Amino acid sequence: MNAKILTSTTPVPSWWTSRTTQIAEFLKQRVNPSCLHTLAVSPGQRMVQYAAYGEAEPHLRGTANFNSALGAGDANAYFRRESRRYPCLLIVAGVHGAEVEGMVGALSILSIVETGKDLLGRAQPGLAERLRRLRLLVIPLANPDGRERVPYDGWIGLPTAEMHRVNQGTRRDGTLYNWPHCKKIHPMRGDVGCFGGYFDDAGVNLMHDEWSAPMSITTQNLLKLVRDEAPDIVLNCHSHEGVPFMLPLAYVPAMVEKQLQDFTANYYTQLDRAGIPHKNSLPPLLSQEPASVPPQALNLTSLLYHTGAALPMTFESPHGLIDQSGLFSYQQILDLHHLLVETAADWLLKSQPPVRVNP
Numbered sequence: 001m002n003a004k005i006l007t008s009t010t011p012v013p014s015w016w017t018s019r020t021t022q023i024a025e026f027l028k029q030r031v032n033p034s035c036l037h038t039l040a041v042s043p044g045q046r047m048v049q050y051a052a053y054g055e056a057e058p059h060l061r062g063t064a065n066f067n068s069a070l071g072a073g074d075a076n077a078y079f080r081r082e083s084r085r086y087p088c089l090l091i092v093a094g095v096h097g098a099e100v101e102g103m104v105g106a107l108s109i110l111s112i113v114e115t116g117k118d119l120l121g122r123a124q125p126g127l128a129e130r131l132r133r134l135r136l137l138v139i140p141l142a143n144p145d146g147r148e149r150v151p152y153d154g155w156i157g158l159p160t161a162e163m164h165r166v167n168q169g170t171r172r173d174g175t176l177y178n179w180p181h182c183k184k185i186h187p188m189r190g191d192v193g194c195f196g197g198y199f200d201d202a203g204v205n206l207m208h209d210e211w212s213a214p215m216s217i218t219t220q221n222l223l224k225l226v227r228d229e230a231p232d233i234v235l236n237c238h239s240h241e242g243v244p245f246m247l248p249l250a251y252v253p254a255m256v257e258k259q260l261q262d263f264t265a266n267y268y269t270q271l272d273r274a275g276i277p278h279k280n281s282l283p284p285l286l287s288q289e290p291a292s293v294p295p296q297a298l299n300l301t302s303l304l305y306h307t308g309a310a311l312p313m314t315f316e317s318p319h320g321l322i323d324q325s326g327l328f329s330y331q332q333i334l335d336l337h338h339l340l341v342e343t344a345a346d347w348l349l350k351s352q353p354p355v356r357v358n359p
Contacts, residue, residue: 097146
């Protein structure tokens, strides 16, 4: 179904690189080839790539997978995290094709590692120094199929309904699926008018793959990457129509929920200092929800914990839609991603004790 492409009164700046072609060109031209790897090839035959920096320290791998190690009461049987010289940070962006803000943020992080400057050309010596002390893995576009179907490069000044149309998609009659109803059909097929960027070309939403038998090769290989690398923090970067906030984490030990709250409080402090608005409350402790509350989904972020990520989190960036009345500029959206990564690096390097995984 064809629809008119809308035009915002706020132009997308030239440095804002979010198209599939721009991302592929950035990785080809500006990332050290020895650091660039292929994670998967999408159903639409598009490359899913990631950059890796620092030492992997595979000698710290134990004799068991994470789940079995916890069954033995000894997480070190999976990975001896406390012996790490290079804490591991994994950044995943572009799981949903219309959520371009994290993609741009991820590319800026790569630019800072490679050149010391962000996408605007601003020197970032402090963040560059922190990142070079990590084992850093960055997937800037996990779902290139979905991104390719989205005709917008940025969302500032555009209406929420249009974002829902191209992200979650529509039925054949043009009615919006919206969130969360777009999750009632999976893989997405059948009554589809606008095929939303949420999904890859096979109709799979990577956040809700079939964990016992993943449908997506990207999911399969991401889980293997997490098993092999045992990241200390995973930033799963998404976007929505509100202010910055962190989603709660389901089906993890209470101490991991508390670590997520502590991390979020640190991040919100950084946003306050930068004058960037954010959600006022911390992620709720889902383990303390009453029995009457409907069960949460075991989504990709939660599964990454059970695969070997010590502290995975789902971050929601603002799109800057017209409904937000000019609260956010493109530069502010980039800056709040820088601050998110800076908070993670500080947490891993010095601000907090090592992230522990024993429940």
